[in-house]
Each structure stands twice: as structure tokens, then as C-alpha cells.
Amino acid sequence: xxxxxxxxxxxxxxxxxxxxxxxxxxxxxxxxxxxxxxxxxxxxxxxxxxxxxxxxxxxxxxxxxxxxxxxxxxxxxxxxxxxxxxxxxxxxxxxxxxxxxxxxxxxxxxxxxxxxxxxxxxxxxxxxxxxxxxxxxxxxxxxxxxxxxxxxxxxxxxxxxxxxxxxxxxxxxxxxxxxxxxxxxxxxxxxxxxxxxxxxxxxxxxxxxxxxxxxxxxxxxxxxxxxxxxxxxxxxxxxxxxxxxxxxxxxxxxxxxxxxxxxxxxxxxxxxxxxxxxxxxxxxxxxxxxxxxxxxxxxxxxxxxxxxxxxxxxxxxxxxxxxxxxxxxxxxxxxxxxxxxxxxxxxxxxxxxxxxxxxxxxxxxxxxxxxxx
Ligand code: OGA
Ligand code: NI
Numbered sequence: 258x259x260x261x262x263x264x265x266x267x268x269x270x271x272x273x274x275x276x277x278x279x280x281x282x283x284x285x286x287x288x289x290x291x292x293x294x295x296x297x298x299x300x301x302x303x304x305x306x307x308x309x310x311x312x313x314x315x316x317x318x319x320x321x322x323x324x325x326x327x328x329x330x331x332x333x334x335x336x337x338x339x340x341x342x343x344x345x346x347x348x349x350x351x352x353x354x355x356x357x358x359x360x361x362x363x364x365x366x367x368x369x370x371x372x373x374x375x376x377x378x379x380x381x382x383x384x385x386x387x388x389x390x391x392x393x394x395x396x397x398x399x400x401x402x403x404x405x406x407x408x409x410x411x412x413x414x415x416x417x418x419x420x421x422x423x424x425x426x427x428x429x430x431x432x433x434x435x436x437x438x439x440x441x442x443x444x445x446x447x448x449x450x451x452x453x454x455x456x457x458x459x460x461x462x463x464x465x466x467x468x469x470x471x472x473x474x475x476x477x478x479x480x481x482x483x484x485x486x487x488x489x490x491x492x493x494x495x496x497x498x499x500x501x502x503x504x505x506x507x508x509x510x511x512x513x514x515x516x517x518x519x520x521x522x523x524x525x526x527x528x529x530x531x532x533x534x535x536x537x538x539x540x541x542x543x544x545x546x547x548x549x550x551x552x553x554x555x556x557x558x559x560x561x562x563x564x565x566x567x568x569x570x571x572x573x574x575x576x577x578x579x580x581x582x583x584x585x586x587x588x589x590x591x592x593x594x595x596x597x598x599x600x601x602x603x604x605x606x607x608x609x610x611x612x613x614x615x616x617x618x619x620x621x622x623x624x625x626x627x628x629x630x
Contacts, residue, residue: 297405
């Protein structure tokens, strides 16, 4: 009951309209709030506080895959670790991934400077159009979200890079120069991981298949979570799965990402120098459900800002995403219908994306029933 009383909007809040929230949480924090407006208060069942008490049981670490052996005679061992991690967790951390430390540092510094810009400067890139090549915004899907998440973002379309670069922010002055090398490296790493994952599924990463990924989409989402005065009432990101084939995430030293594992939330401890890799909806479909995209969310804290950079990669927008033929047989009937990139974009622009509802909408009817059972 006390919780309910706490969320009754006060007089000041009644005067705020949605346009203030649309300016983002960094801006809201700049106005000096001691309590969070009710717009950011999640229903009790969705909050993070309820299960924090069980934190001791959440210490289980994610698999860590050392990629240094990917091109040695030990490749098969790496491939089997990758496959096992995709199947058991849908998430893993990679070390010795080949992206130079300086490239990552320059990229994160430039992104941090972007979020440090005055609101007026940043707002030049604000857009509610989900198809804009570059946009900054707030929450998860600001045009659809009933409750807002404690998160601001900058999304940069990265492919084809030469065409996209001129759209990227011109301030801070060197953002394009500092972020571009990371975009190039992370794409190379993605292609290495795709080859490994296809191999782990027993699919050959033939030229023809790899070409579809070489022409694939790449979106970089820079997430910024300012400290929150009442972190237990809200979330940085609500539970969701990522829509692409794979997401490669760089997180800073502040903890916040949690993944759903065996019915509870498991915190992904930041590991310096590593990247977090996770199975997206498209890989779930291609693998005919052998690898599943996993629900994950972000919790915020009252002390430290947190920044993460998610590179979301998939097939070319024109490609059809469908279960790979060798993974369909009598024992494993086809579980997903053909999916086009435009299906996802249309879905995104017409309704609230919640949990795994997009990929569930792509399931064959029988498979859906099986899933619920
Ligand atoms: C995402 C995401 C996690 C994080 O961008 O899709 O899940 O730690 N980010 O910010
Ligand atoms: Ni995500």
C-alpha cells in the first residue's frame, strides 16, 4: 500500500506533460529531481527490487569464450563452447576478441562526450521516426511506452558505413572519427562469430551464406543510464529480446544488465576488456529454436551513470529470415514462419514491443502451443 501512495503524482508533476519526458532522463536529472515522476514507475511485478534479495543465487557467471584460439588447431573447442553457451544461456562473454583497447576507449569517450553535450545540441538528433538513420531518444520505444524507462539513447546506423557517416552527429567534433573504427572492428568480429555459430549448428558457412551477412544490417545503440534517485521503482530497460541475429555489447564497469536464466534474473558482471554476445530473434529463427533469444533487462542505481554500446547485427534487409533447411526434420518440425526485416520494422512502429512478443508472432501455430505447454 505504501508503494501505491508513493506513486501518486504530486502537484509539480501534474504540471509536467509528456514533452518533458521526451527530453530524456539526463535532461530530467539536470532539472534536479529527488523523486522519480510516476511516468517512470513500473508496476510492482515488473520492478527489479523484488528479487534483489536473492542476489546471492545470481552470482553464477556467464560462459567466457576466449577467441584467441579461433584460428588455431583448437578451433573445434572454441566452436563447441560457443554452441554450448548459445544453447544453455543465449549469452556469453568473449575475450581476446581482437578489437584494440584504444579503439574501444576512443569510441566510449566520444559517446560519453555526446551525452555530456547540452540538451539543445543533442536534441538536433532527436526523432520519433524508427527508420531515421541516426536518432537520439529516450526510454525504449518512446512513442508507444506507457511507462518510461530510465534510459537515453543514441542510435547510429552503421551500414553501409560511407553512406551513413555523413548522418552521424557532427558534435562532439571527432565523434565520427572515433566511432568509425569501432564500427568496422565490431562488424569483423560479428562475421567471425557468425561463422563460428553456423559451424556449431552444423551449417556450413559457405561463401553464399556468409554473403548475406556481409551485406547485413548493423545498428549501434549507445545507451546512457543516469543515476536514478529511486532505482528500485524503475528499470533502465524492461525485459526484451534483441531482434537481430547477434548483439555484441560493450558495457562499462558499472553493473546493470541482467538476463533471465532458469527462471531468475542473473546479473552480468562487467569483465574488463570483454564484450557480451547474445542470441537475437533472427538467430532463434534460423536455428529453428535450437538457440533462443533470451529476455534481458537493465537495472539502474542511485550512485553512478552507466553507459553501454550495443551493436545489433543481422542479415540484409532484403533477406528472408527462415529456419535453415538442415535443421528441419521429422523430429524437429519447422517452428517459425518466413520473416522479412520489414515485418519487424512494421511491428515496431505499430505496437509496443514487449518481452519476446515479436518472435512469438513468427511462430508456427503448433510450435506456439508447444512453447506455452
Ligand atoms: C540493448 C540492451 C543492455 C545494456 O541495447 O538491447 O539490452 O546493458 N542493452 O545496456
Ligand atoms: Ni537488448
